[in-house]
Amino acid sequence: MxxxxxxxxxxxxxxxxxxxxxxxxxxxxxxxxxxxxxxxxxxxxxxxxxxxxxxxxSVFEPPSGEVESGLFALQAALGAGVLGYCFGVVRTRRRLQGERPGLDDPTPPESDRAA
Known part of the structure; x- marks a missing residue:
């Protein structure tokens, strides 16, 4: 393991x-x-x-406790989805920067410089 x-x-x-x-x-x-x-x-x-x-x-009072619990679960699921998406974007950006060396380097490589 x-x-x-x-x-x-x-x-x-x-x-x-x-x-x-x-x-x-x-x-x-x-x-x-x-x-x-x-x-x-x-x-x-x-x-x-x-x-x-x-x-x-309250502006909105749910008709029952079950509806209130369902709305809370929906809110939690949407928040987790947004947070997971943001973490995925950050992780993918870091991984792509690691695969393309020199991405942050402003000077072009030797082959791209004009002679």
Whole structure:
């Protein structure tokens, strides 16, 4: 097994452990086990100041939690796609610069100079 294969295997195992740890350890048990930051902030504000009125409301309120989760997953997928595309462009540019030596050198090679 090559070194890069071992590194990839270790990274995949770490991701699995990080994802499974909260479920195995029982973290997040309660009324809403995986509530978002907005819901937690709302409950925290309600505890501190029960009469608090929000200054504004959301522009778009999804009809259900499933739709909200789907939109969040779509947003995450689009962001990952854009980020992956940018990394691919940078990697390809670096690889092409390595294949064509002298690309950054402003002086032309000996064969291209006028005699």
């Amino acid at each position: 090559s070194r890069s294969s071992r590194v990839n295997l270790v990274l995949v195992l770490l991701v699995v452990i990080i994802a499974a740890a909260p479920l195995v350890l029982g973290l997040g048990r309660g009324e809403e086990p995986f509530s978002g930051a907005d819901a937690q902030a709302e409950s925290g504000i309600s505890e501190v100041d029960p009469g608090y009125e929000p200054w504004f409301s």
